[in-house]
Amino acid sequence: MSDSQGSPSRLAGVGRDLVADWAADRRVFAMPWDKAMIWLFILSDVFIFACFLVGYMALRIAATEPWPDAGEVFALHLGGEAVPLLLIAIMTFVLISSSGTMALAVKSAHAGRRGATALLLGVTALLGLTFVGMQAFEWTKLIEEGVRPWGNPWGAAQFGASFFLITGFHGTHVSIGVLFLVIMTIKAWRGSLGERRPGFMTRRRGRYAMVESLGLYWHFVDLVWVFIFAFFYLW
Amino acid sequence: MSESAHPPLRAYLWVWLALFVLSVFSYAVDYVGLEGYLKWLLITAFMLLKAGLIMAVFMHLAWERLAIVVTVLLPPGVLLFLAALMALESHYTLLSRLSVFFS
Numbered sequence: 137m138s139d140s141q142g143s144p145s146r147l148a149g150v151g152r153d154l155v156a157d158w159a160a161d162r163r164v165f166a167m168p169w170d171k172a173m174i175w176l177f178i179l180s181d182v183f184i185f186a187c188f189l190v191g192y193m194a195l196r197i198a199a200t201e202p203w204p205d206a207g208e209v210f211a212l213h214l215g216g217e218a219v220p221l222l223l224i225a226i227m228t229f230v231l232i233s234s235s236g237t238m239a240l241a242v243k244s245a246h247a248g249r250r251g252a253t254a255l256l257l258g259v260t261a262l263l264g265l266t267f268v269g270m271q272a273f274e275w276t277k278l279i280e281e282g283v284r285p286w287g288n289p290w291g292a293a294q295f296g297a298s299f300f301l302i303t304g305f306h307g308t309h310v311s312i313g314v315l316f317l318v319i320m321t322i323k324a325w326r327g328s329l330g331e332r333r334p335g336f337m338t339r340r341r342g343r344y345a346m347v348e349s350l351g352l353y354w355h356f357v358d359l360v361w362v363f364i365f366a367f368f369y370l371w
Numbered sequence: 372m373s374e375s376a377h378p379p380l381r382a383y384l385w386v387w388l389a390l391f392v393l394s395v396f397s398y399a400v401d402y403v404g405l406e407g408y409l410k411w412l413l414i415t416a417f418m419l420l421k422a423g424l425i426m427a428v429f430m431h432l433a434w435e436r437l438a439i440v441v442t443v444l445l446p447p448g449v450l451l452f453l454a455a456l457m458a459l460e461s462h463y464t465l466l467s468r469l470s471v472f473f474s
Contacts, residue, residue: 182447197461232390366417
């Protein structure tokens with residue numbers, strides 16, 4: 137069902153494809169099963185995080201006390217100067233870097249390059265671990281300064297609850313992603329992906345296409361951070 | 372099982388660079404200390420641009436068939452309606468609290 141029309145009818149062609157994919161008595165999504173399933177899982181996870189973020193919005197709008205200034209709360213003090221959101225900026229930098237290395241890993245995987253895939257997956261895992269470490273440091277610092285789910289020294293009590301819930305769930309997702317990245321790094325390095333050896337957990341045969349599915353999950357984790365960064369830290 | 376086209380390496384590298392630049396811009400909005408609608412508009416715009424680039428290029432949606440794109444984007448799009456309703460309700464909650472507890 138390939139379309140090689142000019143621009144005016146391309147939209148019509150794409151629309152026809154959409155209808156045909158859903159209407160025909162066959163598989164809808166023209167991609168490997170695990171890739172389609174990862175997308176549906178990501179969709180469900182988007183709903184979870186959307187609930188948290190909408191809930192945070194509702195809490196913040198309805199709070200009668202002023203909301204703590206994220207710029208001040210999350211500032212790092214360097215040489216006597218308070219640099220607002222410095223740690224968060226570094227965390228964003230780290231996560232975007234990891235998305236870049238992940239994209240390169242997927243590209244290497246499609247080319248069947250064992251060493252490059254393993255190396256890039258390993259670097260992605262390290263960057264993810266760095267992110268989690270910095271988030272753990274952030275939590276420790278805030279808890280030491282008196283932030284609790286039920287109160288904090290600076291403003292509306294709901295701030296702590298929102299912060300710990302949203303960053304906690306996100307950090308957990310990153311940690312699980314790091315775990316799978318480490319597993320995939322080892323599989324790639326040992327050649328299990330190229331030689332299609334069965335895995336230890338599900339006994340499914342390794343394929344380089346698995347790296348793409350893992351990549352989708354990792355980019356989703358970065359995507360959620362983009363929204364958290366904007367709505368929680370900057371807004 | 373159709374194999375969709377793969378973009379060249381430089382597409383990923385350009386998007387990677389764009390993500391860094393947009394992140395710097397987002398951080399600058401806070402650092403410079405903009406306020407009000409301009410601040411919110413810029414934060415949201417940069418956020419949507421970053422999200423769009425990640426989904427389209429890194430997650431490959433730009434090269435996938437519309438069926439999966441619609442499946443992935445339409446339900447969260449509908450959630451925007453939920454967000455709008457919750458915003459309205461939250462403002463009402465705030466007004467109720469202010470009038471009952473603080474007047």
